[in-house]
Amino acid sequence: MLKGRHLIDPEDFSLEELDSLFALADSIIKDEDSFRNLCNGKILATLFYEPSTRTRFSFEAAMLRLGGQVVGFSEPGSSSVMKGESIPDTIRTVGSYVDIIAMRHPKEGAPKYASYYSPVPIINAGDGGHQHPTQTLTDLLTIKEVKGNFSNLTIGLCGDLKFGRTVHSLIKAMSRYENIKFVLISPNELRIPKYIKTEILDGKAIDYAEVERLEEVIDSLDILYMTRVQKERFFNEADYIRLKDSYILDREKLKLAKKDLSILHPLPRVNEISYEVDEDPRACYFDQLKYGMYIRMALISKLLGVM
Numbered sequence: 001m002l003k004g005r006h007l008i009d010p011e012d013f014s015l016e017e018l019d020s021l022f023a024l025a026d027s028i029i030k031d032e033d034s035f036r037n038l039c040n041g042k043i044l045a046t047l048f049y050e051p052s053t054r055t056r057f058s059f060e061a062a063m064l065r066l067g068g069q070v071v072g073f074s075e076p077g078s079s080s081v082m083k084g085e086s087i088p089d090t091i092r093t094v095g096s097y098v099d100i101i102a103m104r105h106p107k108e109g110a111p112k113y114a115s116y117y118s119p120v121p122i123i124n125a126g127d128g129g130h131q132h133p134t135q136t137l138t139d140l141l142t143i144k145e146v147k148g149n150f151s152n153l154t155i156g157l158c159g160d161l162k163f164g165r166t167v168h169s170l171i172k173a174m175s176r177y178e179n180i181k182f183v184l185i186s187p188n189e190l191r192i193p194k195y196i197k198t199e200i201l202d203g204k205a206i207d208y209a210e211v212e213r214l215e216e217v218i219d220s221l222d223i224l225y226m227t228r229v230q231k232e233r234f235f236n237e238a239d240y241i242r243l244k245d246s247y248i249l250d251r252e253k254l255k256l257a258k259k260d261l262s263i264l265h266p267l268p269r270v271n272e273i274s275y276e277v278d279e280d281p282r283a284c285y286f287d288q289l290k291y292g293m294y295i296r297m298a299l300i301s302k303l304l305g306v307m
């Protein structure tokens with residue numbers, strides 16, 4: 001039962017609860033018209049303290065497509081946050097007006113903190129370099145649609161594995177399934193945080209390897225999850241400039257890959273996937289962003305208890 005729950009961490013939901021979300025998303029994809037009035041009279045607030053295109057628009061489009069309405073801000077400068085209002089007071093206020101809140105914040109743990117004060121469900125729409133659970137739901141739905149299941153996969157995660165919160169959430173989520181191997185491809189400075197290794201990979205005895213060169217391992221991958229280097233999380237611009245083009249996936253590198261490789265990317269992309277790759281049938285990232293809206297439609301419906 002997901003009614004009234006918060007979604008803060010990818011592991012907040014059981015595998016059975018995730019299956020029920022994917023099944024609902026699949027039904028919506030197949031017959032969206034049947035779900036048009038599901039959220040009539042309900043209101044979603046999108047509180048985005050950090051920039052976003054996909055997450056905010058897909059949440060808002062999801063609610064509107066379900067017949068609900070949307071309020072919120074896309075940057076906190078237009079709200080009383082600028083006058084110094086705290087997260088608890090903002091959440092108590094907004095929670096008195098709406099039925100559900102999606103919140104993105106640069107500080108790790110901010111949505112969890114908000115959930116302690118919220119009278120309505122809080123959805124973490126990304127907290128600093130920490131977690132991005134609805135991107136993970138998007139990634140999982142994409143994997144289910146393109147691979148048919150979540151087991152027996154070798155998943156390459158490439159790019160900024162230090163600051164890339166989508167990667168942290170995806171490792172957490174996929175490590176719950178059978179016979180998953182991760183290949184972690186990054187420059188030395190952008191390796192996966194130690195806590196992910198000790199708590200999840202070593203903690204659950206998951207098979208993984210860390211390498212620096214994509215060309216060395218691309219032929220072994222079933223899924224290649226590319227990420228951009230996260231400029232906004234660097235303290236030093238010179239470091240960002242040095243590392244930003246560490247990986248550029250192009251046609252030449254793809255010649256080494258499996259014919260049934262699936263290329264995912266949470267987007268936005270900067271330089272890490274050449275535009276020529278968009279034409280390759282293995283490129284799934286534009287389907288992936290559409291699945292993001294459908295899984296958010298399913299999530300909103302379940303948390304509001306209308307499905």
Ligand code: CP
Binds near residue numbers: 051053054055056267
């Ligand atoms: N994938 C993702 O979170 O994109 P946005 O930052 O545009 O929301």
